[in-house]
Amino acid sequence: MNEQDTSARALHQLQTVFGYPAFRGQQAQIVEHVSNGGDALVLMPTGAGKSLCYQIPALLRDGVGVVVSPLIALMQDQVDALAEVGVRAAFLNSTQTYEEASRIERLVRTGEIDLVYVAPERLMTERCLNLFQNSKIALFAIDEAHCVSQWGHDFRPEYIKLSILHEQFPDVPRIALTATADQQTRAEIADRLQLNDAMQFVSSFDRPNIRYQIVEKGNGRKQLLDFITSEHGGDCGIVYCLSRKKVEETAEFLNENGIRALAYHAGMDHAKRSKHQSRFLREENIVMVATIAFGMGIDKPDVRFVCHLDLPKSIEGYYQETGRAGRDGAPADAWMAYGLQDVVLQRRMIDESEADETFKRVLGTKLDAMLGLCETLSCRRVRLLDYFGEQSSPCGNCDTCLIPPVSFDGTVPVQKLLSAIYRVDQRFAAGHTIEVLRGVETERIKTWHHDSLSVFGIGADRSEQEWRAILRQTIALGLVTVDHEQYSSLKLTDAARPVLKGGQKVQLRQYQKPVKQKRPTTASKGYVETDLSNSEQAIFDKLRWWRVETARTHNVPAYVIFVDATLREIAKAKPTSLGELRGVSGVGEKKLASYGDEIVAMIAEML
Structure with a gap:
């Protein structure tokens, strides 16, 4: 496959299957490199389109693309989302019956699917490794690759064994992807996965649409309530708490004050936890109150805010968690209430942990960097990006830029x-x-x-x-x-x-009393607000209601049908034919065939 041919075929897949007119950032380079058999380590912020970097090469190469993911609870949604655009995908995990797993294994062997998702524990079984040895494999994609690092915030011991892919499948390209890793974590990922010779693609860590705000903690829950009601009434958001008890109490407090909130933590019954996650993904205007057990792999694009009522352990954890806001590129908020007790508690957790002294020192250094971000007198974004080795200038869209501290x-x-x-x-x-x-x-x-x-x-x-x-x-x-x-x-x-x-x-x-802060009237840097006329807003609203009903029929989250940005473009374009609808970003051939006639007819009624 020559480079020019690969590039043209990749763009064709992007446009016809996924409905996007052009690649963003380094996507095109990554897709071309992996499609031509190269290994890659990809660091790309949440919402920047990491999944396309392995999905398109899997479609271009012979065989089945294997995606290694720790997110068993989300595999069904990921497979459903691919089915919506016409990609043949399946998963292999512990939720399936023997018969279901055997059927998927047959499809892998015969090459009748494009992508298969598998958890690392499943991959390590003799049965699964034999399956892949006896099948044509297009590539291995190792998602959430920071899980391999013992210094990372989401360490998973089973990830360490994934070096077996290099040993048993030396001719199959591997791509490891993560949204967050400092230089130390990056080096460990490359070493443990034997990707030292892989090409590294490091995108900007900046998410200019996110406004960072850290306030002095007084009455944390009351401050949280004031923030949500004054700035995000009716919006979808996530609130992170350190303990399970605090999660339960905060969710109850928000519900008592008129905000639809659900709790999520590892101590909950599995069925209840799954139900809450499903409701968060499928319904609108829900606030999820959770420990850090929640969120990895959540693709919901319209999360308008992420709040922390307790101090995160590290900047990587904070960046990963806040990155779940504003995946659609629209303005979003990262808000934290932080006080003396947070510092004392985090220090105690490090001191009392059973880790060795070297590990405790690393944890202490990471906490120091997090404290530095909280206490900085300069732009928070500059400080945040500097941690990941990226130089920047004051953003004008964080609290220290908008209201400079004294x-x-x-x-x-x-x-x-x-x-x-x-x-x-x-x-x-x-x-x-x-x-x-x-x-x-x-x-x-x-x-x-x-x-x-x-x-x-x-x-x-x-x-x-x-x-x-x-x-x-x-x-x-x-x-x-x-x-x-x-x-x-x-x-x-x-x-x-x-x-x-x-x-x-x-x-x-200088200490400042907690005050309600009004949202700035200017749009955040890097994001242009889409202003809809009255008629366009009416079409947009009708499309959203149609999307809710369609998603319910298909039993998938609403954004799997179309994201808000696509609906907004449709409302502005007012297509009166399938040909006109085809040109809208996010409308691929499968979705055009599935929903095109309905959308065109709906718009015709309103014109």
Whole structure:
């Protein structure tokens, strides 16, 4: 297959099968490279079209494309979505009966399907490996490849064994794909999957349509409710919490306040969890409250916001989770409420984990980077992209760009804080230490005679919230640690000495009371809002209702029929024939044949 021929055939598949006029970013290069037998490691942000990078080569090459995916719960939806565009796909996993699995295996052997999805545990079985040895395999696509990294946020031990593909199928091209991996994780993916000689395609990590916002945590749930009701009433979104209990309580709280919310965590009954996931994918205006057990592989394009009520463990995790918002390219929000307790809790989780010291150090470094993102005085997007090795300029579409934070010389208040920690013998937690600073005369303080200390009341000019913000930043700067073996007592680090002695200044972020923030009137950078006229809006609304009913009939999520962007284009184009509808992005030949007559007739009624 020469390059020119491959390129033309790939574009033909893109246009006729998937209905898109042109490739985006590095898609064309990746498709051509893999179609011609090359191995690839692909890093591409969520929503940028990773799946096309293996789906089209699988259609162009002889044989069946094998997609290794950890997402058993979503395989049916993925297969259904491909069926909608006329691609013959199936899956092999533990949910199937012996008879169903045998039927799919026959289709693989005879080459009667284009793609088969398989979980890594299934792939490692002797039966599955023998099946692929005795079949014509077009390629192996290893999706969610960051799962192979022990440093990653979604480590799956079974992924480590996938190097067997290189050993047993040396002539079959492999493509590993992920939306998030720093340089260390990237190197480990290449090493563990034996893709050291593979061509690496690293796209920009920027998602310009996402507005990043991190607020001081007061009453987190109340702040969340205010954010959703003021900026995203009736929108679909995801709220992440650290614990299962908090997930349940937050979902209940939102429902009590008029927001349709569902809970999702690993401790729930499997059937209930599956039902909630299915409702989230198939229904509109639902907020999913979840632990990080939810979200990987979720293709729902119209998620308008992702919120965090607890601090993520790493920037990779945060980036992966926030990337589930705005996959359709329309404006979306990544909102987080963050406070001192988040820092203390995450540090304790690292200290109390059973990992070895090397692993704990890596986790600590990743948490430090996450804290740096939260406490930054500059553009959050610049800081986020810098973590992945990408240079950028201030985005104008994050909270620190829209409302620049006030910084101040915090040396003196930090010295007061460090002195108070030292004077109470580094034996007390945050609450007690702050009360000493503020001169609060409690029974506990009198019992310990801390009201007679020289530091008692030297911080009375600041509120408890201000001191908590100062302490949080002091911990983030590495001047103070929390000893979880001794009742969460605060302790000074060696780095605190030069600050205490006046040899080093400290710049801090000024505490600001939580306030409702209004959405900026300008469209976010990189996204042009599609304004529909009244008649176009009426067509768009009718198309959406038609899509809901059609999706229900087909038992698939609505976006599998058509995404909003396609419906919006149809509403603007007002096609009166199949020929005119064919030119709309997202309308391939199969969908044109399935739905074209209905859509054209519907529009004719409204003109």
